[in-house]
Amino acid sequence: MSSIVRVSNLDKYFGRLHVLKEVSIDVAPREVVCIIGRSGSGKSTLLRCINFLEEPSFGTIEVDGLKVEASGRGKEHRQLVHDVRLKTGMVFQEFNLFPHMSVLENVIEGPVTVKGMDRSKAIELAEQNLDSVGLLFKKDEYPNRLSGGQKQRVAIARALTMEPRVMLFDEPTSALDPELIGEVLNVMKKVAKDGMTMLVVTHEMGFAREVADRVLVMADGEIVEDEKPEKLFDKPKDPRTKALIDRYRTGGQ
Amino acid sequence: MGPDTTASLPNPVMSQAELLYQAQQRKDRQFRLFVGITWFVIFLFLIFLFSGPIKIDREFVANNLVFVAGGIGETIRISLLSIILAIILALLAALARLSTVPPIYALSTFYVSLIRGTPLYLQIFFFFLALPQLGIILPGLWAGVIALGLNYGAYMSEIFRAGLSSVGKGQREAAMALGMTPIQTMRRVVLPQALRFAIPPIGNDFIAMTKDSALVAATGFVHELMWRATKVGRAQFHNLEALIMAAIFYWMMTLILSYIQSIIEVRLSRGER
Numbered sequence: 001m002s003s004i005v006r007v008s009n010l011d012k013y014f015g016r017l018h019v020l021k022e023v024s025i026d027v028a029p030r031e032v033v034c035i036i037g038r039s040g041s042g043k044s045t046l047l048r049c050i051n052f053l054e055e056p057s058f059g060t061i062e063v064d065g066l067k068v069e070a071s072g073r074g075k076e077h078r079q080l081v082h083d084v085r086l087k088t089g090m091v092f093q094e095f096n097l098f099p100h101m102s103v104l105e106n107v108i109e110g111p112v113t114v115k116g117m118d119r120s121k122a123i124e125l126a127e128q129n130l131d132s133v134g135l136l137f138k139k140d141e142y143p144n145r146l147s148g149g150q151k152q153r154v155a156i157a158r159a160l161t162m163e164p165r166v167m168l169f170d171e172p173t174s175a176l177d178p179e180l181i182g183e184v185l186n187v188m189k190k191v192a193k194d195g196m197t198m199l200v201v202t203h204e205m206g207f208a209r210e211v212a213d214r215v216l217v218m219a220d221g222e223i224v225e226d227e228k229p230e231k232l233f234d235k236p237k238d239p240r241t242k243a244l245i246d247r248y249r250t251g252g253q
Numbered sequence: 254m255g256p257d258t259t260a261s262l263p264n265p266v267m268s269q270a271e272l273l274y275q276a277q278q279r280k281d282r283q284f285r286l287f288v289g290i291t292w293f294v295i296f297l298f299l300i301f302l303f304s305g306p307i308k309i310d311r312e313f314v315a316n317n318l319v320f321v322a323g324g325i326g327e328t329i330r331i332s333l334l335s336i337i338l339a340i341i342l343a344l345l346a347a348l349a350r351l352s353t354v355p356p357i358y359a360l361s362t363f364y365v366s367l368i369r370g371t372p373l374y375l376q377i378f379f380f381f382l383a384l385p386q387l388g389i390i391l392p393g394l395w396a397g398v399i400a401l402g403l404n405y406g407a408y409m410s411e412i413f414r415a416g417l418s419s420v421g422k423g424q425r426e427a428a429m430a431l432g433m434t435p436i437q438t439m440r441r442v443v444l445p446q447a448l449r450f451a452i453p454p455i456g457n458d459f460i461a462m463t464k465d466s467a468l469v470a471a472t473g474f475v476h477e478l479m480w481r482a483t484k485v486g487r488a489q490f491h492n493l494e495a496l497i498m499a500a501i502f503y504w505m506m507t508l509i510l511s512y513i514q515s516i517i518e519v520r521l522s523r524g525e526r
Contacts, residue, residue: 092427110433113433113437113441159431
């Protein structure tokens with residue numbers, strides 16, 4: 001099967017710090033890939049390179065047929081990056097809802113401002129997505145009136161309303177109180193079931209095990225393991241993977 | 254939610270908290286009452302002073318009230334125009350301060366440094382008296398507006414800078430991830446939040462400016478409140494009456510503006526943060 005996301009030989013330096021070392025991944029359409037690893041292993045940076053929130057230093061990113069070189073500059077490159085961002089939706093650890101806009105305004109902002117979509121059509125689409133994350137009844141509230149879990153579900157609806165080909169989740173439950181994690185994971189499962197291609201950076205081993213088609217383990221800027229979850233969690237090959245999984249087991253996960 | 258709903262509960266813990274709360278409320282009310290009474294007493298004292306011990310020429314006041322009050326419009330006009338100019342300059346200076354292009358950054362810091370390093374009084378005279386020597390003669394009102402606008406713009410740029418930096422990095426990233434261009438990000442996400450942050454201090458500056466606009470009177474070219482008061486006061490040796498009239502007008506204006514500002518602030522805080 002041809003891949004929808006292909007990262008080839010990606011390097012990223014922060015100053016002298018080498019945070020991604022020739023990382024390559026392939027993601028097939030409708031595949032759910034979880035990326036796990038200790039903090040500082042480069043997993044968030046890898047995700048953020050895919051939609052160029054971080055400029056990779058070397059390598060190429062390919063999303064749905066759009067090939068972008070890390071070394072690219074100029075107008076053409078900026079256009080390519082823009083097009084990649086249209087194909088990718090992103091959900092952040094800290095939600096990053098726009099506090100000066102209501103829930104509905106948050107969700108239609110992208111389609112109306114970026115795509116120039118007709119407002120009424122955007123509202124229709126937004127309401128569908130808010131309904132599917134179970135928050136249509138909050139559409140006129142402002143984000144400060146929502147719980148963390150609700151904020152994150154709105155953020156997911158906001159990303160989905162751009163009708164992306166790929167969804168990127170950057171530790172979507174790490175900022176949440178434990179009792180609010182479940183509602184967000186449930187929405188993510190639903191998105192996966194609807195056939196969305198997903199890359200999920202997470203510490204939720206249970207979610208990775210249950211939902212992911214593949215789990216990538218990162219350590220020191222490299223992918224040290226790339227396996228089906230049942231295999232990875234039962235018989236980890238790399239000692240670093242084993243340590244990671246054990247840590248979460250003993251941590252009561 | 255309110256304390257009244259718990260007052261009827263027989264719960265002893267709640268009622269103790271309730272008692273403390275009520276005591277605090279009573280104290281607050283008492284404090285405000287005494288403040289109000291003291292204000293009133295000062296007022297009465299002033300009225301007493303001016304009705305007896307201090308001689309006020311009522312006829313002068315009656316004859317010149319309309320003339321002095323006629324300056325209110327000009328004071329408001331110059332303040333409004335100046336604040337608009339100041340806001341534009343402040344925003345440009347704050348944005349330029351974020352620039353990574355050295356000349357743009359330098360322009361902003363140079364402007365702020367020069368204006369903040371010299372007296373407002375000097376700046377006003379510069380536009381009225383020094384520029385004509387170079388053949389540049391500005392109409393009185395505009396010279397005042399430019400001087401005040403330039404001065405307040407330099408100070409207000411700090412407000413906008415704080416406003417812009419109050420908008421977190423995550424907000425920009427969320428906008429970028431949606432595919433917004435840098436200009437769209439600024440216009441739709443960063444500026445609205447920065448402006449909301451900046452509006453209360455802008456209100457303070459506007460109130461301060463209505464008073465600083467009196468400095469323009471010194472040049473003699475703008476016939477606003479202060480100019481009119483000093484004109485009739487000096488001419489008829491009734492500076493006391495004239496200045497008191499002007500003071501009352503300024504005071505009323507700032508009271509009204511403060512009131513409007515407090516309404517705006519309440520509106521802004523709704524649905525925020």
